[in-house]
Amino acid sequence: MGALAIALPCDGGPSNSSPYYIFTQDLQALVNELAMEIPIPHYPPYTSKYNPIGHRFFPHISPLCQGLIFESVQTVKDLMATATTRTRLKLLTTILYNTYQTGRKVAVDFKSNLKIVFDQFLPQWNYTPKPQLQVI
Incomplete structure (x- = not known):
């Protein structure tokens, strides 16, 4: 039986803040908790159109939404x-x-403790x- 592996492709657009360290700090905490590496390939900014998940599902969701008024989040969930x-x-x-906390700051010593290996490609x-x- 093989070892558990996770790869986490992420959208790298400006609204997702991939260049900011708060994501990286939380990711480092997850990696530490799981005690395993998690490769992170970001789609470059403005290329999320190449995300295979979006291409597989959005064309099937759009027709379901035509002419509907979304009265609640539950309605959207059920429709999707x-x-x-x-x-x-x-x-x-x-x-x-979940309520996500806004205005969070990266720990002062975070960058010096960061344990990330950057790929040779991009x-x-x-x-x-x-x-x-x-x-301990």
Whole structure:
């Protein structure tokens, strides 16, 4: 049985703040908690149109939305859950009720403790955080 592996492709557009370190700080914390590497390839800014997930599902969701008034988030969730593709792919939907804190700042010493290996190919968008050793 092989080892568990995760790759996390991310949209790198300006609205997703991929160049900012708050995402990287939280990612480093996750990598430390899981004690495993998570390769991060970012789609370069303005190229999210090449995201295969969007191309597989958005054409099937758009016709379902025509002429509807979205009265609640639950209505949208239920509508999206009915979308399927010709190959019978189904969309798993969930509503996140978390309240995300705004105005968070990166820890003062975060950059000096960062344990990230940047890829040779497009290092500004492709990197792998490595688990940091926990001092007990």
